[in-house]
Each structure stands twice: as structure tokens, then as C-alpha cells.
Amino acid sequence: MPIKKIFTHSAALLALTATSFSTLAQEVNIYSFRQAFLIEPIMEKFTQETDIKVNILFAKQGLIERIKREGELSPADLVLTTDISRLVKLTSQDLTQAVHSEVLNKNIPSQYRDPDNQWFALTTRVRNIYSSSERVGAVKDITYQDLASPEFKGKICTRSGKHPYNVSLIASIIAHEGEAKAKVWLEGVKANLARKPQGNDRAQVKAVKDGLCDYALGNNYYLGKMLANPKQVSWAEAVSINFPNQKTTGSHVNVSGVVLAKYAPNKENAIKLMEFLSSDVAQKMYAEVNYEYPVKVSVQPSKLVASWGTFKADTLPLAEIAKQHEAAVKLLDEVKFDL
Amino acid sequence: MSAFSVDSSGSFQHLIDTVLFDYTVNTLLVIAGVLLLSFCFALPSAWFIACCDFPSRSILQWALMLPLAIPPYIVAIVYTDLFDFSGPIQGFLREFMHWQSVHDYYFPDIRTINGAILVLSLTLYPYLYLLLRGAFLGQSGGLFQAARSLGLSPFQAFKRVSFPLARSSMAVGLSLIAMETLGDFATVNYFAVHTLTTAVYDTWLELGSLTTAAKISSIMLLALVILISLESYSRRKQKTYQRSGATHTDLRFVLTHGKKWGVLTFLWSLLFFSFILPLSVLIYYALGYFSESLNTQLWQYTLNSFWLAIIVASLALLLALLLNFYQRLAPGILSKMTIRLSSLGYAVPGTVIAIGVLIPFTSLDLWLNRQLVEFGFSRVGLIFSGSLFILVFGYLMRFSAIAVGSIESSLAQVSPTLDLASRSLGQNVGQTIRRVNLPLIKKGMLTAFILVFIEAMKELPTALLLRPFNFETLATYVYQFVSDEMIEYAALPALLIVLMGLIPFIVVNRLLEKDC
Structure with a gap:
């Protein structure tokens, strides 16, 4: 028995020293190809509304490799990309899972969603x-x-x-x-x-x-x-x-978009965030703060962007x-x- | 070549058919250019500082190392801002000469291979300077005097005595610079120059062919290993040992008027362009955007960078000592190979290292977790690859070369007869190392520590890809803005990187002064 005990203890200790991702705390983890400071205002709004903490890890290259290597242990719930090719790459490498959400289907026109619900565009540029x-x-x-x-x-x-x-x-x-x-x-x-x-x-x-x-x-x-x-x-x-x-x-037209990671540990929170990102509030912020075109039809582009014409x-x-x-x-x- | 063209997706063949030749030429040009220019910067300055006497020598002797503290990608941006069409330099020239447009005059384009070579040389020459200065200082003045008294001119004496004695240090310095140049993607890429490293990125991250990327990397490394081995083979019969402590202040040349001003102009211009100018631009921006860039997290990022650098520097030093003493005590092919292999990481771009270390450690984590589940325990998650462990490991892979190199070159100066004497006086191996070797290479150990510390402060791509959530270093924070060419907002944290890098310089200089 003592061996098993030592084993348990050291495992527990290791888990403590590692930056472990407990499922108890309300949070959601994002691997982002977009600079964190561009999306932080939107995430802050989400945290205000839901009390769910958003952790962002930003890099311009290599995140797909990382999530692939991490496999079933990956802490990532969502991946945010700035273009279509990475959305498709994530999907084709089987790193995503389908999301069946009424809200997403209602907010995002079908040409801006994967037919199999693996990826969702959030803005167009x-x-x-x-x-x-x-x-x-x-x-x-x-x-x-x-x-x-x-x-x-x-x-x-x-x-x-x-x-x-x-x-x-x-x-x-x-x-x-x-x-x-x-x-x-x-x-x-x-x-x-x-x-x-x-x-x-x-x-x-x-x-x-x-x-x-x-x-x-x-x-x-x-x-x-x-x-x-x-x-x-x-x-x-x-x-x-x-x-x-x-x-x-x-x-x-290209898109920025989001996928739900195949092994997302905080799946529920992640879907909540995806839905939030397609909501009026977030879409409006994308339009006003970043001058992108919202995918949601009912949300208007910012005044400035609209002035460039349809x-x-x-x-x-x-x-x-x-x-x-x-x-x-x-x-x-x-x-x-x-x- | 046929062995290479068998490939999963034919992407290696695609590269051969298209851009591989241009990339190879660019790679060779960049490396040759950087080596040549760094040599021209470092050799004269090291010799002037070590062997001549002139005003401000005591300041310049350490100040010439300062450019190491500025990340090359920052210098690249600063220089581009200053020297491109809308920068202040060309703006001033246009105003002054009443030129109207770009077509009215010629000005060298900074975003070219020449710009890349210039900036890399300005930030990397200190490696060579440091090693050469150490070598020249270590040479006993008596040798040089003897050569002079035998009728050689100062230049001949330098060429035939001082220079050959410094060759091993020079080789170490130049190979460090060559490796850093190969591994530097950000700077070269910023200057729109495409090298073999570009091919590694493209094939791996865009075309998804790990095998091709690995192939190109290994060819690059192989070429480098061959070069380094050739160099050390060419001086296989040369063995030089120095008695350290033979300072020769009284033997320094006192420079006369014309020469004095020449030397001062050279050294101060070098310091100006490599350090004072980029630092001033950073300070200017940091002051202008102070309120925008000052925030509460900055202190946390500084601490993160600092502790990470301390840990990595200590471990790298330890590793370097182990490897070098292994080589000294059990010389042979095996120990030599171990040393060389441990050094290669420095020549590999950070992103490639990062993915390279992710592969084994994620596999280990996955295996461990599956075992735990099998034995009825709960999962522990990514304890290696999802924690700071992998970050430290990645840094070590990348920077141990610097520590190994500086220990190697300072240990090479310690004659094995000292070891033999110590052993014959009844000291065992451990005692000999502790009481004879280590005290003699103290300076080399401090140098190794500082250099790794500074590199770790600056390192970007490894940190970017391997850090856990909510862990930013100053460099990753700077990158968010720099990647969008918003240097103004990044100036304050960039300045902090430089200042943190200066701390160990000052501390170590104090320590060394007390020692003398």
C-alpha cells in the first residue's frame, strides 16, 4: 500500500505544480491567432455578464501543432483564427467538434458556417x-x-x-x-x-x-x-x-472565426462564449472597435465602415x-x- | 538527391524546383555578411580595448557589450523607422536638399539583405568582442614584447603572435554568431529577406510537411557542424595555455594624437549605432506613450521574465559545466559529440525548437495520464508540456550552446598540467575541479550566466508557443504590438527588457572589479 500512497501523493504534487486547469472554476481557455488586446474588451464584457473567466493564449504560428500534440489533454476550449484556411485546417485535422446550437444557427448566416457545424465565422473582412x-x-x-x-x-x-x-x-x-x-x-x-x-x-x-x-x-x-x-x-x-x-x-471576403476544440474541457462555457460572440452585443463591438463587418445580419457595420458604401x-x-x-x-x- | 525527394507530399521536390536555390543563396549571404561585419566590428575593438590605452577606455570596455541587451527585432524596427522613406533621416535630407519625391534621389533601401546584415551584426558582434577581448587580455604581454624585440612591427607581432593565440576564442565567437543568425527568423523576415528558415516555416506550418521541414533543418545543421569541425580540425595541433592573472596594464600602447582620435571615433560610433541610438529611440517613444503603455501587469511580466531568465541561466551554466568537465575528464568522440549536439539548439529557430520539444513532452504526458487512468487514478493533465517545465526546457535547448561555448573557451585556457599537479598532490577529481579548475574559470562562468540570462530575457518565439495560459513575458507582451508594427506602444516594455539585461552586467562587473 505505501507505494500506492507515495504515488498518489507525488501525482497530486505534480498536479499542483503544473498550471492545472481545474474544471471547478468557471473559465474558458482560448488559443488565439489574434492579438489578445484586440479581443479583450469583448471578453471582459462576457466575463461581466456570465462570471466566466476567459484565458487567452496568443501566438501567430504553431498553435495548431500545439493543440494537435496535446491531444485529449489539451486545455484549449476554443481556437480563434483570423482567416478561413486555419478554420478548415483545424477541421480537416480532426481537432474540432461539432456544435449544434440554435443560437449560432440563427445568428450566423449559413454561408458563414461549416455545413457540419465544425467552424463558425464571426466577422468578415x-x-x-x-x-x-x-x-x-x-x-x-x-x-x-x-x-x-x-x-x-x-x-x-x-x-x-x-x-x-x-x-x-x-x-x-x-x-x-x-x-x-x-x-x-x-x-x-x-x-x-x-x-x-x-x-x-x-x-x-x-x-x-x-x-x-x-x-x-x-x-x-x-x-x-x-x-x-x-x-x-x-x-x-x-x-x-x-x-x-x-x-x-x-x-x-475572408472571415475571422472560431472552432470548439475536440477535447474542450470546459465545453459548456465554451459554447456559451461562442454564442455570446455571435450575439448583438459582441457583434456590435467587433464592428465598432475593430471595424470589421459583423456576420449577424441585423447588426450594422460601424458608421465609418458603412460610409465606404455597400x-x-x-x-x-x-x-x-x-x-x-x-x-x-x-x-x-x-x-x-x-x- | 534521390534519397531526399522521396517525400510524403513531394514538398521537398517542390522546393528544389522553385525557391530552394534562392533561399540557400540568401542564407549563405546573410551568414557570410554577418560574420564578416561582426568580425570587422569586434576584432579591432577587442584589440584596442585590451592592448591600448586611451581616454574612456574603462567605460568602453564594458559598454561595447551592451548591444547584447537589445533584442535584434527591436533594433530592426527602430532602424527601419529611422531610415525608410518617411523616417526622419530621409525626411531631413528631402527638406534640406529640396527633393520632392522618391524619384529625385537615391537612398539605400533598409529593408534588404544589407539592412538585415547590418542590424544583426550590430546586435551580435559583442559575442565575438567579448571572447576576443578575453583572449587578448589573457595573453601575456611578454609574448608580444618578445615578438617586437625580435624585430616585428606591431602589426606583424599582432598577426603572428596575438591573432593565432586568439583563434580558438574567435572560432567560438563566430560560430555563436553564425548559429544565432541561422536561428533568427524574426529579424531577417522583417527585412523581407527569405532564407532556408522561411522554407522550414512554410513547409511545416503552411504545407504541413514535417518531414521536409526536418530535412531542411538537418541539412542546415549538418552544414554548420561540418564547418565548425573543419575549423577545429584545422587547428588540431595547436594547443595553447595561458597563465591567467598576468595583467599587463603597463604594457598597453599609449596612443598618440591621430591614432587616439581614430580609435575613439571608431569605438564610439560603434557604440552609438549599436546601442545609444536604438535605446534613445525607445526612450523617446516610451516617454511619448508613457500613460498608454504603463499598466499594472507590466510589473508581473517583468518578474516573470526575470525569474525565468535566472532559472534558465543557472541550469544552462550547470549543464555546461557538466558537459565540459565530462569532455575534459573523458576526452573522446562521444563526449565531443555530446558537446556539439547540445549546442545545436542555438541554430534552430525558436518556433521549431518549441514544436520540437512539444512532441516528446506531450507524448510523455499522454502516456503518463493513460497509465494513471489505467491504475485507477485520476488524470493529472499536461504536467510537463502544459507547465513552465517545458518552457524552461525549450529555453535550455536553445541557449545552452552559449554557456557551453564560454565555459569551453575558458576551460581551454587552463593547462591540463595544473590538473596533473593537483592530482599528484593527492587531490581527487572532485577536489581538483573545485579547488583548481573552477576558481580559474570563474570569469567564464559569470560570462556564461550573463549571456544566457540576457538571451532568455529577449527570447520570443519559444516563449510565445510554449507558455501556459496567463503567463506573459516582457517579450511576448512586446510582440503583441510589434507584430502590428506599433512600436510606440511596445517601447516601455522593450525598454524594460534592455534594463533588466543590464542588471547582471553591472553586478558582474562589480564582482570582477573586486576580484582584481
Whole structure:
């Protein structure tokens, strides 16, 4: 018996020293690809309303590997992503579980949910083309395809092609036009770049302001963020925001979203949080604080975002686009887009 | 190559067909550039400090190590902000020269391979400086004087006596720099330069091919091991031992006017660009955004970083001592391999190390929990991979190379005849180590401790991926803002990283001064 006793004691001790996740306390654990400070206000609101504590672990890479390795012991309840490809990757690697919730189904339109209820989009964001107000003005009819035409030579700025936002755009072009045409297009865009892909989306807008280029690819919410930042407001004021492909396929739209982890230890709380994130309160906050488009139809975008006008979005299912993710990454290597 | 192209998804072949060549060239260029430039920074400064006398020498001798305390990714952002088109430098030039747009003049682009090389060299040269200065100081002045009296010019004496004697330290310093450069993803990536490390990330995290990623990593490491082994093979017959304590203040060259100003300009410019300038920019931002960035958690993050660094530095020192004495007492292929293997982690990017240590420890946790359940106990959760244990382990994997290297180079200076003398006087192995070896390498031990401490303060990717919930270090906190290029909000915590890194410098300098 003493051996068993020692064993129990040391196990208990180990459990104490580890950052253990007791199921007694009301909490929910999130692995987040999004910076914690962006979602903290929303989580604080949730804690206020429910008394459930939200723990966030933020990293931009490797979280999927971590959750996969942790297996049935993973402390993660939810994973928040900033793009569709990771939602699909989590699902296809069997790291998620289905959520059957009336609330989620009511709040989130069906094109923004997985048909098998494995992932749910929370906000949408458009991949816009920003143009220099001073040198070209607004260009309402511009398309992504235009970016490859010779008259744009030396006028385009973008962040690394390998960034999920760009990979997803390229994947959508592959989904629409096939790989061969997409490759010709990507080569054309590369030939038109004003400089090697670098920096983030904001840095491209800054480059337009500085006169380094006339057009830049960037997500819509960065414009709102820059207008709210004293140092960056002058960058934002130097550009017009354009919604591409309005007369053709519609603008490429990506999503931020959430999955319930397969082995979520706090499943009930996690679903509560998912439902909260799709509710009017949270959707409104996403819209007002982060300038994203809420997925819930009844919630309006912020005044500023609404002032950019309505737009036609690409109707191709996101899952179809996500399927081309790997092909897009390889295409980027083939045309040496970032080099 | 055929052995390599057999692959789960053909992604290695894909890389060969597309970008592998460019990535390899970039990798070699970055490493060669950083080694060359660091060498040009470190060798003259180490020699001037060790062998010449001029005003402010006593300040410069430790100040030249300070750049180690600033994370390279911070310096990268600061330099980009300063030198890109809308930065103050070009802004001033435009105003001054009445240039209108980007097309009116040429200014070197900072976000290039050259920018990456410059920033990495400015932050990494202190490793080489530190080791070379130690080597030059340790050389007895008598040797140099003897060479001079035999008719050699100061330069010839340097080339034929001082320099060869410092070669082992130089090799250690350069290989540390090469490894750190290979392992640095953030800085190089920030400058839009793509290296083999990019390929490791892409294949692993985007294309999901662990095998390809592992292959590229192992090829990189293999190349490095071959290089390091070649170097040590080339001086296999060279054995030099020093009597330490032979300080030679009176033998320092007193520099005359022209030379004095030349040396002072060189050393102070180096210090300015590598430390004073980036630090000033951080202070400027930190003051400007003080109220926005000051919050109650900052103190907790500082403590977290500090204790983590202390623990890691102590363990790394212990590990380094064990490995080095094992090598000294039982020299052979096995002990040599152990030392080399233990050092490789430093050349691997933090994220890769992080996932690399996750694999065994999550497996261990899973096994342990299943065993417990089988024997009727309740689960204990991820006691290894979900706690600080794995974080400390990951850091150790990454940084033990630094400790092993500095102990190795200082132990190499202690002649084995001392061990033999001690043993013949009746001391056993333990006593010899404690009473002879350890006191002689005290400086090397302190150096090892500080260097690991500072690296641990700065480390980002390992911490980002391996930390448990609700555990932030200063570096992970800084990253939230820096990853969105909002350096202003990150300046205060970044400044704290630097200041914390300076503490052990000051403490150790005090200790060493008392000693002399």
C-alpha cells in the first residue's frame, strides 16, 4: 500500500505544480491567432455578464501543432483564427467538434458556417485595393485581375504573398479561374510590384502616402484602425478605399472565426462564449472597435465602415477557396513572389 | 538527391524546383555578411580595448557589450523607422536638399539583405568582442614584447603572435554568431529577406510537411557542424595555455594624437549605432506613450521574465559545466559529440525548437495520464508540456550552446598540467575541479550566466508557443504590438527588457572589479 500512497501523493504534487486547469472554476481557455488586446474588451464584457473567466493564449504560428500534440489533454476550449484556411485546417485535422446550437444557427448566416457545424465565422473582412487619392483618386471599377495588367507597372505595393490574407485571395483566384490562369495573373502582379513584398497592410498604405506606389492591397478594417491612430491618420487620409470586382465576381471576403476544440474541457462555457460572440452585443463591438463587418445580419457595420458604401461579395463558398490554400502557397513559390 | 525527394507530399521536390536555390543563396549571404561585419566590428575593438590605452577606455570596455541587451527585432524596427522613406533621416535630407519625391534621389533601401546584415551584426558582434577581448587580455604581454624585440612591427607581432593565440576564442565567437543568425527568423523576415528558415516555416506550418521541414533543418545543421569541425580540425595541433592573472596594464600602447582620435571615433560610433541610438529611440517613444503603455501587469511580466531568465541561466551554466568537465575528464568522440549536439539548439529557430520539444513532452504526458487512468487514478493533465517545465526546457535547448561555448573557451585556457599537479598532490577529481579548475574559470562562468540570462530575457518565439495560459513575458507582451508594427506602444516594455539585461552586467562587473 505505501507505494500506492507515495504515488498518489507525488501525482497530486505534480498536479499542483503544473498550471492545472481545474474544471471547478468557471473559465474558458482560448488559443488565439489574434492579438489578445484586440479581443479583450469583448471578453471582459462576457466575463461581466456570465462570471466566466476567459484565458487567452496568443501566438501567430504553431498553435495548431500545439493543440494537435496535446491531444485529449489539451486545455484549449476554443481556437480563434483570423482567416478561413486555419478554420478548415483545424477541421480537416480532426481537432474540432461539432456544435449544434440554435443560437449560432440563427445568428450566423449559413454561408458563414461549416455545413457540419465544425467552424463558425464571426466577422468578415474585405481584401480591398487602396488607391492614392492624390494621384489616381477612387477607382470604383478596379478588379484584382487589373493588378496584373501592364499599365500598373511599378505601382503596386503589398505585404508578403505568404500572409494568410494574400494566400486566401490567390486561392480564390485559383478557385475561380484555375491554376494556370492564376499563375499568369500572379506573375503579372509580381512584375508590377513597386517593391519587394514587405511589412504589413498598414505599411502599404503608408507607402502609398509616401509616393512609393499608387495601389495597395489591404483589409478594410486597417483603414478604420489607422484613422483612429494619431500617428497613422495621415496615411489613411492619403488613400481611397475600393471594393474590387464589383462588376464581375465580387470582392474577396475572408472571415475571422472560431472552432470548439475536440477535447474542450470546459465545453459548456465554451459554447456559451461562442454564442455570446455571435450575439448583438459582441457583434456590435467587433464592428465598432475593430471595424470589421459583423456576420449577424441585423447588426450594422460601424458608421465609418458603412460610409465606404455597400458592396458585392464573392459568393464562392469559403470552403472551396480554402481547398486551394496549398496550391496558392506553391504558386507563390513558383513565381518567386516574395523574392 | 534521390534519397531526399522521396517525400510524403513531394514538398521537398517542390522546393528544389522553385525557391530552394534562392533561399540557400540568401542564407549563405546573410551568414557570410554577418560574420564578416561582426568580425570587422569586434576584432579591432577587442584589440584596442585590451592592448591600448586611451581616454574612456574603462567605460568602453564594458559598454561595447551592451548591444547584447537589445533584442535584434527591436533594433530592426527602430532602424527601419529611422531610415525608410518617411523616417526622419530621409525626411531631413528631402527638406534640406529640396527633393520632392522618391524619384529625385537615391537612398539605400533598409529593408534588404544589407539592412538585415547590418542590424544583426550590430546586435551580435559583442559575442565575438567579448571572447576576443578575453583572449587578448589573457595573453601575456611578454609574448608580444618578445615578438617586437625580435624585430616585428606591431602589426606583424599582432598577426603572428596575438591573432593565432586568439583563434580558438574567435572560432567560438563566430560560430555563436553564425548559429544565432541561422536561428533568427524574426529579424531577417522583417527585412523581407527569405532564407532556408522561411522554407522550414512554410513547409511545416503552411504545407504541413514535417518531414521536409526536418530535412531542411538537418541539412542546415549538418552544414554548420561540418564547418565548425573543419575549423577545429584545422587547428588540431595547436594547443595553447595561458597563465591567467598576468595583467599587463603597463604594457598597453599609449596612443598618440591621430591614432587616439581614430580609435575613439571608431569605438564610439560603434557604440552609438549599436546601442545609444536604438535605446534613445525607445526612450523617446516610451516617454511619448508613457500613460498608454504603463499598466499594472507590466510589473508581473517583468518578474516573470526575470525569474525565468535566472532559472534558465543557472541550469544552462550547470549543464555546461557538466558537459565540459565530462569532455575534459573523458576526452573522446562521444563526449565531443555530446558537446556539439547540445549546442545545436542555438541554430534552430525558436518556433521549431518549441514544436520540437512539444512532441516528446506531450507524448510523455499522454502516456503518463493513460497509465494513471489505467491504475485507477485520476488524470493529472499536461504536467510537463502544459507547465513552465517545458518552457524552461525549450529555453535550455536553445541557449545552452552559449554557456557551453564560454565555459569551453575558458576551460581551454587552463593547462591540463595544473590538473596533473593537483592530482599528484593527492587531490581527487572532485577536489581538483573545485579547488583548481573552477576558481580559474570563474570569469567564464559569470560570462556564461550573463549571456544566457540576457538571451532568455529577449527570447520570443519559444516563449510565445510554449507558455501556459496567463503567463506573459516582457517579450511576448512586446510582440503583441510589434507584430502590428506599433512600436510606440511596445517601447516601455522593450525598454524594460534592455534594463533588466543590464542588471547582471553591472553586478558582474562589480564582482570582477573586486576580484582584481
